[in-house]
Ligand SMILES: C=C1C[C@]23C[C@@]1(O)CC[C@H]2[C@@]12CCC[C@@](C)(C(=O)O1)[C@H]2[C@@H]3C(=O)O
């Protein structure tokens with residue numbers, strides 16, 4: 593049963609000179625091979641030409657569950673503005689940030705990662721989740737100067753919504769699914785979303801710390817912007833943990849658990865985590881895209897036949913988020929109806945995290 597995360601658990605990581613035991617995940621002798629930088633990483637896909645991109649996206653979803661995109665039409669100016677907003681927020685004094693603390697039963701606000709309750713050690717990061725309007729929290733953070741933050745968030749969410757709709761079309765298109773097959777995905781406001789800002793301060797002992805523990809996202813897809821400091825890693829069978837290098841202007845796309853379900857397991861959600869750095873502060877912004885509330889997600893009928901029965905039962909996004917909050921890495925398997933496909937072992941990672 594997850595414990596309630598109290599705001600006292602959020603230490604001011606910027607002022608700590610030595611890694612406390614509470615944040616030490618492994619001994620300095622452990623080496624999980626994740627700093628091996630000579631392995632190929634996730635594909636980089638140019639969105640200039642949808643016809644050319646679609647096959648590459650399908651292949652990336654099947655083999656990695658993640659890819660980077662360039663020429664996506666999100667301006668560098670907006671990405672910079674979003675980064676500045678994040679930096680401004682996390683640079684506030686701790687007492688100020690705690691004024692916008694996430695309540696124990698809430699989704700939005702400042703705090704430790706929601707999944708922290710499943711681990712005995714604390715993560716070297718802090719987060720701020722936006723779900724719905726950020727106005728109330730922005731007022732608590734900057735009582736006299738909250739407009740700029742809200743304006744940037746609004747613009748960022750609008751642009752990301754368009755991009756997410758386009759990406760979903762391409763990802764489903766690569767499976768032979770058309771918009772007519774997924775009625776709820778057509779038209780404006782066809783999805784629902786949350787925005788997660790993550791801050792990873794420089795860490796005195798990065799090899800023993802963990803920025804964000806291994807997890808899959810409870811989304812259809814996630815669009816991640818990372819600043820110029822590496823830290824994101826994806827897990828790939830046979831390769832282990834692979835670093836996703838930051839490329840200026842590129843965005844990282846993760847397949848989430850709901851696309852895993854929609855695709856009847858053909859596009860597995862990607863296990864990923866964030867590691868930390870000795871000298872550099874890292875910031876990331878995740879746009880978490882899901883279906884509209886009330887829509888039941890289940891394997892698409894075109895992908896189901898006698899030989900490929902539906903592997904998952906129907907779930908709404910909010911139901912799935914509730915399941916994730918309770919069962920974490922067992923959430924996907926808790927809605928599973930039958931065994932995974934052959935040659936498709938998504939059962940264990942190197943940290944002993946069970947998925948699917
Ligand atoms: C929509 C959501 C997905 C998320 C839980 C949340 O309600 C808002 C925060 C999201 C996030 C971001 C960091 C990693 C993660 C596992 C977490 O602890 O909070 C994800 C959640 C998720 O995808 O399950």
Ligand SMILES: O=C(O)CCC(=O)C(=O)O
Nearest residue numbers: 788790809824866876878
């Ligand atoms: O910081 C990162 O690169 C990962 C963030 C992430 O996985 C998330 O917000 O869900």
Ligand SMILES: [Fe+2]
Nearest residue numbers: 807808809864
């Ligand atoms: Fe994530």
